[in-house]
Amino acid sequence: MSPNLRSKSSWKSIASLIGVIVVCILLNILGTKLNGVLGLPLFIDNIGTILSAMLGGYIPCITVGFFTNIIDSFADSFTIYYCIISVLIAVAAVSFAEKMRRLKIPYILLGIVTFAFLGGVVGGLLTWFINGLNFGEGYAVDMAARINSVVPMGYFLSNLLSVFLIDLVDKAIVTVIALVIYKLLPSPLLDFLHTRDWYYLTVFEQSNKHNRKRLSLRWKTTLVVAISTTLVASAAIGISILQYHNSTIAEFEEDGHHAIHVIAEKLNADRIDEYTEKGRTAEGYDDIEELLTTIVKASPDIKFAYIYSVKEDGTHVVFDVDSAGVKADEPGEVIRYDKSIEKYKDRFLAGESIPTDITDDEYGWLLSVYEPVKNSAGQVKCYIGIDMEMSRLRSDEIAFLAKIISLFLGFLILIRTYAVWLAERHIVKPINAIAHVSRHSSYDTPEAREKWISMLDALDIRTGDEIETLYEDYKRAAHHTVLYIEEIQHKSEQLTKLQNGLIMVLADMVESRDQCTGDHVFKTAAYTEIILCQMLKEGIYSDQLTEEYIAEVVNSAPLHDVGKVTVSDVILNKPGRLTDEEFRIMQSHTVEGGKIIDKAMAIVDEDSDYLTEAKNLALYHHEKWNGKGYPTGLKGEEIPLSARVMAVADVFDALVSRRSYKEPFTIEKALSIIREDAGTHFDPLVAQAFLDAEDEVRRVAKLNLEP
Known part of the structure; x- marks a missing residue:
């Protein structure tokens, strides 16, 4: 795209x-x-x-x-x-x-x-x-x-x-x-x-047998988003709750101080002792008491309003009103210190300012605010106290927490969904696509390499980030790899051609010393290929025959007589029959050929199927199926398959070719000899495959017949 x-x-x-x-x-x-x-x-x-x-x-x-x-x-x-x-x-x-x-x-x-x-x-x-x-x-x-x-x-x-x-x-x-x-x-x-x-x-990824022991990119992205969002949100919720709590406390304090200021404006501090001694009979006492009652009833958050004079012997009640089922203490009554007064007793006795205090006792969860009241001489005569009911704060905080968490969870799921989508679109799918192409690619044939590059180009990943950079770099590397492979294969083919050419030249030089053999190396290689291909077609020795094996045997076939380089020209070109001694020397070309190949293998210094088959051909191509061949007298399948094939090809070419000691046989006569010697001289299955490919055999034989 x-x-x-x-x-x-x-x-x-x-x-x-x-x-x-x-x-x-x-x-x-x-x-x-x-x-x-x-x-x-x-x-x-x-x-x-x-x-x-x-x-x-x-x-x-x-x-x-x-x-x-x-x-x-x-x-x-x-x-x-x-x-x-x-x-x-x-x-x-x-x-x-x-x-x-x-x-x-x-x-x-x-x-x-x-x-x-x-x-x-x-x-x-x-x-x-x-x-x-x-x-x-x-x-x-x-x-x-x-x-x-x-x-x-x-x-x-x-x-x-x-x-x-x-x-x-x-x-x-x-x-x-x-x-x-x-x-x-x-x-x-x-x-x-x-x-x-x-x-x-798919927001919630299903398990995959390939991912059971590891977290996928999608899950990693989800975890990062979920954890980071949760941590930030948790911190924000905690701070919000703390601020809400503190602001509500400040609001209660402000309301308490406001109520105290209203009372202080109506209260005559110079008459505190009179109010304490005479109580409700003192002039103006009822007005202050009514004001306290009105303040308590007017605000749902104010539970108690009172005026106390704190002394060494206890708390002296100046004003107190009934509230929320709690009966008021009588004027002039001395009561024990409550928790707040006990906590700040020294400051009360010294007439100092009292900090806001929060208590939770039998009277409930209360916020207490106190302010000193001074007479005209500047002496602290009493304290006005307001106790704020804190239960509303608890319910309000629960409500606030529920609101924040519900909003956060909805937002978290929304963000998680989009994060998964974006990760899927820009990270997971591109990487999986690249991995899929890599997993299903191969390099062994030009068609496979072309398919690999086509699949990779078709991805056309455009994420605009490091994923795209990775894709472009991988694609560039893939193109270079294909070019490199093709260059290596081209050079390998050139080396193979050069190798085969040198072998043919070497074999031809060896054979050219024998004035009667002519194109023997070329013809035997051709017959060998015909036999092997026919065997592959018929499924004979299918456990050994492969395309690679056939290529190795056919390419090494010209070396089967390389040992003749050690045989004298006199013996090679003698027109008559050889003496027993001369025949033993001629037979030695198999062993000498094996030694030559051994030297080549030592120089290469690594296992080579090609040279291994060359040695088998050189050393054993004169062995017979019945064990009466030379040089070692192997029989049956003890003889390497390549040598058993070469035995048929070598004998057939010798039969239809002119030699110093004989005239060439007709193709029909040579084929009948191969048929007759199957099971004695030749592997019967190999011989039969050769006979089954008679048309191909005749074509090659006629191409190479002497005029």
Whole structure:
């Protein structure tokens, strides 16, 4: 694929993904608006989520679920905290999407129940936490009360059952609508979407037998994203909770000090002793007491308001009012120090400022604020104290934590999904593609090398990063490797031709000393090749015969008489029969030929099948099947196969050729001799293969007949 076409394909893929996401988000919003117009106690906000699951899988589906809540939060900020519920429904929708597309009713029903459980039960639990361990108000709470009146199960369970039943109806409606829309979509559009690189990305990788003992790139990417995001988010959540806690404490302190300032403005510090001694009978006492009562009742966070004079013998009550079931102490009464006063007793007695204190005792979790009250002479006469109820902080912190975690989890799944997609697209797939080509490539033939390069070029990886650099470098190396292999093979072929040529020249020089042998080395090599190919065709000695073996034997065949270089020209060219001594010398050419090849093998200093077969041919080509040959008297399959083949080729050529001591035989006569001597002189299977290839034998024999 060319860069231009690839670029267009990428833009089409991105545009199609954005299109599916936008349309499905609009469907979710439209469903919500329709539900509002009809005034139904439902939501109808997951049509697009379920449809996007059937259209393309995790990428569009999770995106639609997450951003639907983000957009809805502009109208209702509370909606943003339910992103995790929408994302979980999206993940579940993808799991059921394939069966739903095929209208498998049991899976559709199971999907609806799953969606209702996530939206109703899990969503209900989230609502309970966000509302400070309370389900709030609405149709679901009223329905829960009615359920509980019929089947007593408590506030918590009845509310969970209520929201589940309502969500069951809601998810049944949106699932049916999504299925209808999917079935109405044209097939070309669905086929187009199915070819996109985001279509049904497998977010949760299945195990692979090749990856059981190692983490894949996808999982490594996922772990890096998940761990880094979790660490950052955990730190952010911890800091946020700490700041929320501290800001709430500061708010309570500010409210407490404000209440103290209101009281201090009405309190006459010069009359503190009179208020302590006379109590409610003192003039103006009732006004201060009423002010304290009003402050306690006006603020749900203020539990106690009082004015104490702290002395060595205890705490002297100046003013105290009833609050939250706790009866007030009487004016002038001396009570024991409470925890806060005990902690800062010396500072109270010295008339110093008292820091804010938080205690948790039989009166509850309280934040206590004190301010000294001075008379006109500048003496500290008493302390105004305000105890703030801290239980709201605990429920608010739980709600805040639930909101933050739910939002973080939804965002984490969204980020993880896109991280997997990007890693799959830009890292995993390119590397796997390169590995696949490498794994299925070979270099042994020009066709295989051409296929390897074509497959590699066809990948056309365009990631614009180090992966592309790796691909380009690998492709460049592959091209150079092919050129190098072809150059090496070309040189190897030249060396082989040179080697074979030198061997033929050497063999011809040896044979040319014998005035009667003529083209013997060429003809025997040709007959040898005919026999071996016929044996391969007929499956004879198939455990030994291969293309490589045949090539080695045929190429080394001209060396079978190399030992004749040690035989005198007089003996080689004697016109009559040889004496016994002369015949022994002539026979020695086999042993001498073996020695010559041994020297060549020692020079090469490595195992060579080529030279091994050359030695077998030179040393044993005059051995006979019945063991009556020379030089060692081997018999049967003790004789190397190459030598058994050469025995037939050598004898046949000698029969049809002119010698100093005989006239040439006819081809028919020579063939009959080969047939007669099969099983005695010759390996019968080799001889039969030679006879079976008679047409080829005649063709070669006629080409080389003397005029």
